[in-house]
Amino acid sequence: MNSAPHGPATEQVPAHRPPTLAELRQRALAAAAPRTHGAGLAIVCERLVRIFSADGVEVQALQGLDLQVDQGDLMALVGASGSGKSTLLNILAGLDVPTAGTATVAGRDLLGMTAKERLAYRRDVVGFIWQQTARNLLPFLTIAQNVALPMQLRGERGGRARSAARAARVGELLEALGIGELAGRRPAELSGGQQQRAAIAVAMANDPAVLLADEPTGELDSETGAGVFEAFRTVNRELNATVVIVTHDPLVAGEVRRTVAVRDGRTSSEVLRRTVTDEYGEESVSEREYVMLDRTGRVQLPAKFLEALGMEHRVAVDLGADHIAVRPDGLPGH
Numbered sequence: 001m002n003s004a005p006h007g008p009a010t011e012q013v014p015a016h017r018p019p020t021l022a023e024l025r026q027r028a029l030a031a032a033a034p035r036t037h038g039a040g041l042a043i044v045c046e047r048l049v050r051i052f053s054a055d056g057v058e059v060q061a062l063q064g065l066d067l068q069v070d071q072g073d074l075m076a077l078v079g080a081s082g083s084g085k086s087t088l089l090n091i092l093a094g095l096d097v098p099t100a101g102t103a104t105v106a107g108r109d110l111l112g113m114t115a116k117e118r119l120a121y122r123r124d125v126v127g128f129i130w131q132q133t134a135r136n137l138l139p140f141l142t143i144a145q146n147v148a149l150p151m152q153l154r155g156e157r158g159g160r161a162r163s164a165a166r167a168a169r170v171g172e173l174l175e176a177l178g179i180g181e182l183a184g185r186r187p188a189e190l191s192g193g194q195q196q197r198a199a200i201a202v203a204m205a206n207d208p209a210v211l212l213a214d215e216p217t218g219e220l221d222s223e224t225g226a227g228v229f230e231a232f233r234t235v236n237r238e239l240n241a242t243v244v245i246v247t248h249d250p251l252v253a254g255e256v257r258r259t260v261a262v263r264d265g266r267t268s269s270e271v272l273r274r275t276v277t278d279e280y281g282e283e284s285v286s287e288r289e290y291v292m293l294d295r296t297g298r299v300q301l302p303a304k305f306l307e308a309l310g311m312e313h314r315v316a317v318d319l320g321a322d323h324i325a326v327r328p329d330g331l332p333g334h
């Protein structure tokens, strides 16, 4: 998991001697120092809770979710149906407000915004792409007009120079997404994949810091979906957007550097991928699985690991020099 800088680092005191007064003072100062919380991070969620009440029944869609996303990251959020992915995405998009916890996107505190600030946040700081292709674009406007609309809604005056700059931005975005020649068409005259790429252009119109997408390839066949995913890669790489994609699509989840799994309203595990080059210059992708460690020291071990070793109820833990070993209870010698 990514670590956020939490104030000045303190020196570790060897276990065999008690800390000196100077060391204790240094620790106290470090603890009291203002936290550079969120520096270099596009998204920070801590103990995020969202409770829905429907027909007198309470549903805890998010149950203390923690998530940090680096600026410039391209990541996938996966998880079973009902695990809380869309609830999280709606909160990050400013469409819903959490019941408790903290959520910060591009330095904006999502719990402390006025209605006016929330509107500006949704227009300027985040871009959102829905699964339903028809929901992302206004059917009676051309693709170019759809992309220009968020810029016009900013309401900045500036006459001809401003209009020319907007038109140039529309052209650049459509070219970058490979649909420049479709600028004059209406959404119904585009394929599903082209509509989603146009939706990405609309979401990027005001140059948001974060792009959020809820199952953007869900209605597309895998080849078209791969093209749309490539468009996300382009805006991430060339337009510096941090991209978070909720997906069931194994193709998308397998292609991003980081995949975070949500289970029962919490982030439960994640996979980080990096390309490694061996001594013969051959490139391969190395994958490593991580689990979240919460403030009280709880970790949720991957179900497939527990099943593989038949672990349940109680496990034996041992402290090693640089690791903690978790073994099935009742192994001989443990």
Ligand SMILES: Nc1ncnc2c1ncn2[C@@H]1O[C@H](COP(=O)(O)OP(=O)(O)OP(=O)(O)O)[C@@H](O)[C@H]1O
Binding pocket: 052, 053, 054, 059, 060, 061, 079, 080, 081, 082, 083, 084, 085, 086, 087, 088
């Ligand atoms: N507006 C709402 N009112 C009541 N309950 C809700 C509401 N929105 C979501 N829920 C509940 O919250 C839980 C999480 O739902 P959410 O849509 O976030 O899951 P999800 O992981 O996105 O699922 P899916 O993959 O099926 O879209 C579910 O139990 C859902 O029924």
